[in-house]
Amino acid sequence: MASGRDVRDMLGLPAAGDGQKMAVQKRPKPAAAVRKIQGVAREVVALYGERPPPVAVYEEKKTYRAKRQSTGPAKKWIQQPFMNQARNDGLVLKHWRRKPTATQSGLTNGEDTAMEDVEAAEPPLETNYDFAKFNVGIDIPVFTDEEYDVHLRSDDWSREETDYLLDMVKEHYYRWAVIWDRYDYNPSTKLEPFSRDALHGDPNQALATLPFAPSRTRSVEDLKARFYDISAKLMKLRIPEVQMDASQYARYEILTKFDPLLERNRKTLAAALMNRSMDEVKEEEFLLAELQRINMAANRLDAEREELRSRLEAPIPNQQIAAGLASFQSSAALAQLFQQLFQQDRSKKRASGTAGGPGRLSLSGADIIGTPTAAQHAQMNAAANRRQSLAQQPPPTPIRQLSPQAEYRFNVSTHDRLTSGVTFGADKLLKMRQAKSNVQTQKIGTALAQLGIPDIIPIPTSRLGEVFEALVSKVGKLLDVRKVREKEEGECRILEAMKERRANEAHGHAGHNGENGDANTGDGRGGTPATSTTNHREIQDSQERDEDAEAEADADEDGDVDADADDDDVDAEGEEDEDAEGEDIDIDSQAPSQSARHTSEAMSTRVISQGHKRSASVFSQTSNKSSKRARK
């Protein structure tokens, strides 16, 4: 058991004062001394601790049948005569009782002792009979003749029959079924001796033979109606309605509201219900079973509908926080909640660092909610390193390994690390469409459009995202390759043009001018300084042609071209060389189909972009150089 000291230790409280401690230690001692529990093993008592249970259940001692103790000679029994006070005829019956001992009777009555000495003496009569108290009567309304004449007279009931009814009620203790059964009022009571023999036979027959036999028999309802009527009227006479208390008035109301007709109808219905045939009973049973079945089905249906509705309903925003972790799975608003939680927990999370296992979303949740156990732990380890404790706290959740097929089937994905928050697949796809520059974005868009991929993909599943990513990367490579091709083509043209020019220079000056005129027109567009030499112009010319195709790639190409062109140039840098080599390979493999071999080539977009930058710088250099060259 944990003592107070342990608890205090756990709570990190300072040890209690000495006086307190003494009090705590002192108390159990006298208690243990006073309450020594018997019949329980010492070890068990030890387990009770300071507070033994209030009632110890144990056998006092082994209960064998008690040995018969002989207490002198056999006690005598006598047939004790007794009189029952419930009787008024003084009938004396005898029952067996223990013979009272001499001392007892001597104490009670001195005369009896003397009588006891005589063996044949009659035992005293017992006059206080135990069972007499069970003789209870009932209250019956009583009335005087005047009262009867004034209030209770009825056309249907004679005074004699009313008295008879009251007698019957009293005799049979309000058992109406019995009263009705025994009710045999003979109005010609005077004639009874005369018709007595006839009555012994069939009573109905006997009554029929009488000259003024009652034409009808009273039903239970008639009897009840008369009796209740009398009772109510007498009750009102004795206690006026105003003075009746609640129970009395309730009884009065019941008495006055008795309706024999209603009662008769009810009984007819009850009899009809009882006398149903087997078929009707079975039909009813069948219908009841059917009803039950329908009810059950309805309940189930309702439950299903309810569930469906609850799924369709958007969660109420206010519930977010209250619902806590429970609502993490369902709604869009949860992203917000999660962000919020993370904001609150950021510092702690940072502290715990990445030491926590992957995907430990529950950690943050648990910390924020702060379950009691967590609080206890925290308090317990208050002295210890907080960070450490937090890092240690969550038990590593075992990750169940699924087969690839199963993973595919259940759409399970494992991640080394989850990004926080919730993202939409559609957003992800949209991001993939966007490149660094608008031009590139447009290019990707057109390429995808050519492939017949819509702008918005209806269900952006993660797998679709992967495929789309692959596709977009391919598109990017395709665009790169296309760019390279055009650059190489342009270079080829320049070289050819140069070759041609050299051939022309070798031939003569005539063709020169015509070309110059061309160059001039290009000059005007390109806005190049008019002071440039023909050589310069030529180059410009080619540049302009490139510019027609692309604005940006132009610069690259030019730069590259220059680098390539000045192969033998001292200016050429190592990087450029490498670049050129790569491009050479590209050129080799270059085909209109832009084969997959391109993709396999380790040419990430980054590298390409670096190449762009560098080539841009190169261009600037080369352009300078070319201008220098031109000046030369």
Next chain:
Amino acid sequence: MNIPNSSTAPNANEYAGDEVSAIVLDPGYSTTRAGFAGEDVPKSVCPSFYGHIDSDSSPQYFFGENAIHNPVPNLEIKNPWGSDGIVEDWDTATKIWEYAITSRLTGSKPGNPGKNGLNDANGDDMDIDIEGLENMEKPLEESPLLMTEPGWNSQKAREKCIEIAMEEWGTPAFYLQKTGVLAAFASGKASGIIIDVGASITSVTPVLDGMVLKKGVQKSPLAGNFVSNQIRMIFKQSQPEIPLTPHYKVASKTQVDAGAPSQAIYKSFEIPLMESFHRHEEERVLTEFKESVVEVWPGPGRFSNGTNEEIAKSQPGRPFEMPDGWNQVFGVDRYRAAEALFDAGAALQDAENPRPKDEHTIPRLVQAAIQQVDTDQRPLLLQNIVVTGGSTLLYKFNDRLNYEINAIYPSTRNKLIAPGSVVERKYAAWIGGSILASLGTFHQLWISRKEYEEHGVNIVEKRCK
């Protein structure tokens, strides 16, 4: 102290008992039961049949099981009961009842030693004997008497009962209670409908709170004796006729094959025995047959319905051996004897035994009884259908009764209460009386001698409702 268990008697305080050594007398057509109140079985059960040898000088009466089966010349076997279940021959009935009480319970009081004949040299002096009888104390001087009566008992018969008890037996207190109520009490019920199938009368008694509803009491002669007559007819009508030979005729028997004529040595009597004795002895054999062979078709449906007879034929038979060795396996016939209790149309008939009335069958009796009861009480009664009487021990009787009642009242909860033990079934009314007369609260109900002397026999009508 002893731990109370099922075999120890309950403490009197537990059941509010107070025993005043009252005697309970439950007379019936077949047997008369008597015993002390508070006991669980009647100590004295003796046949209600008596032997009578009519001679001019001194008519002799024989009571008790041992006396009436003696093949004595000129011995007539008679029964004081009438066919309507009410005593006809009161003088003899009184003697039988007195025999039942004194033979086992109180004993005859010792008379004056000088006159009781024991000390006389020749004890056959009639004058002294008669004088001694008159001086003898009356048998019930010490004990109150609770007597049972059928539900339809006439006022005259009731008055006769109290007269006998008070005048002839000298009981200090008397009470008369109906068998139906007592049988219900024996089953622990204050309300219920009691189906009592006895020897001569089948009765149905609705009881409410310990009081018989007189209008509902039904009786019919389709009871044990009727079944015996049916068996006789079955024996007579079968081909070849089945011989019915009582025990007293057979000196020795040898084993024969089933259905083969018996090979027994019969006793010969110089003076032919009386027909009534013979018939009574035959009844003993028939009782044995009822106990061991007769079966009630358990339902569903009547025995004559549809394929029920075919089904019954496929059941294994029950063998029975007559006292003379004749034996047979009874198949479908054993269902016929008791069928008429439920289906009057199935009764075997001949000139002496006309077709019983339909309204005398047990289901119709129950229906009629229920009909006479207030509607509100009917379901209560049907929940407590107490089955009692020796003839209800017929095999499968309760199954059939249950089926029949459920067929009449399919919409109520009908429950048969039929005690399993034979004694409780046969002596239910006596046991109920034993319970009633040993209750402390009952003692205020006794009609005392004083009251009887004041009011005369008429008091029984007022007090014993």
